[in-house]
Amino acid sequence: MSYSLLYVDPDESTQTETAATLSDSLADLDPDISTAVSLAEATEALTVDLSVLITEYDLPDGTGFELIKKAQDVCPDAACILYTDADVSQLNTDDLHGAITEYVGKHSVFGDNRLTDLVRTSLTTTPHTDYPKPQTEAERLTALRSYALDDPKLVGSLDRITDLAAAHFEVEIASVNIIDDRSQEFLACHGAAEEWESMHREDSICTFTIVEDADVMTVADVAEDPRFASRSGSLIDMGIRSYMGASLVTASGLPIGTLCVYDNEVRSFSADDEAYLKDLATTAMNLIDAYARTPAMTDDGGAQ
Structure with a gap:
């Protein structure tokens, strides 16, 4: 070591x-x-x-x-x-x-x-990791695990969010991701991300996004960013040369995941781009909150 x-x-x-x-x-x-x-x-x-x-x-x-x-x-x-x-x-x-x-x-x-x-x-x-953690790591993990994220209707709604993000930014890949204690899970995907499996957190770009004060992070070229240069080859093979991600932030201010778009070319993103993706991430978080808080319904519309 x-x-x-x-x-x-x-x-x-x-x-x-x-x-x-x-x-x-x-x-x-x-x-x-x-x-x-x-x-x-x-x-x-x-x-x-x-x-x-x-x-x-x-x-x-x-x-x-x-x-x-x-x-x-x-x-x-x-x-x-x-x-x-x-x-x-x-x-x-x-x-x-x-x-x-x-x-x-x-x-x-x-x-x-x-x-x-x-x-x-x-x-x-002392155990060491190769990635930063929010100071509220324990609290955000507790918040994350309070949600039931396997509802097909929720996933379907989030899929539409990734479709919208991909269309707006004219990219082929977008995803909604959950950052657990050791891994990144892909909850909803557009394009090649549908074939991606969970990845170790130390290999994830998004684990850096959730520590950003502005709740959004851009990377114009993963090969030039010192945080990702050592693994840029594998990222580029996945179709990720540039990246923009916005955190999914709970009402208590805890980041539980991200909404991301990926481009296979070097690319910069504007302040307007960041604001738009952040708005979409807020919508995605609102959907997660709604599905987590709404009681299951019977076929006739009544609560079970």
């Missing part, structure tokens, strides 16, 4: 020494250790597969807390360790919601040993 570490410290002398200590002490795990000296540089270095983030609190252009908040969006499964000279008792951690794994005093007794032990424990006991 590959382990990726990012160590952020504006004191380059301490940074070099600590990075060398980590490399030597964790040699059996063969970690890939990157370093940065500022919030901006560290933000650029964040990746979805980051295993451990170690940061000083005081950075020249911000704070370690700001960096940890950014890491929650990009690599929410990464362990975050504050390795600092700052007085932790004077820091306000209310907004971090338990995101920090541990605090270590940089110059405390056995500080280096404690840091190494924490990193080793984080690498060997």
Whole structure:
């Protein structure tokens, strides 16, 4: 298994020494250790597969807390360790919601040993995924599982939504998808998507869509996007060179899936395109809500 570490410290002398200590002490795990000296540089270095983030609190252009908040969006499964000279008792951690794994005093007794032990424990006991998760992951999974999504009438209605999306954007493939804890399921499909089977979440583009604040995401070229470049070949084989997806958002603001259109050519999408797809996704979610909340009816129109 590959382990990726990012160590952020504006004191380059301490940074070099600590990075060398980590490399030597964790040699059996063969970690890939990157370093940065500022919030901006560290933000650029964040990746979805980051295993451990170690940061000083005081950075020249911000704070370690700001960096940890950014890491929650990009690599929410990464362990975050504050390795600092700052007085932790004077820091306000209310907004971090338990995101920090541990605090270590940089110059405390056995500080280096404690840091190494924490990193080793984080690498060997914490499960990591190759995709981001919403901060409301547990709540959204509970919401998802409250719906009965196997009603043929619901699927038929959603099929019409995918037909409309495909026609409007002049693409051959569209789908309504459900993002479960480990997989993406195709609930309603147009075109070649009808032949697709469920896929692992780490292979899904849509798992990135549901963490977008705007509830819509576009990818002009999967081969050029660093999140998907490594698996762009398989995506292109499926007819996905460009992508636009809008989240299916419950009344409580929880994203349970997506409505997507796919093009086999490189393509950009306008703000109007995004707004239209988002409106269609809202309609799809309204249909899911309606079918989930409407009692089963008898043939004569009466409720059972």
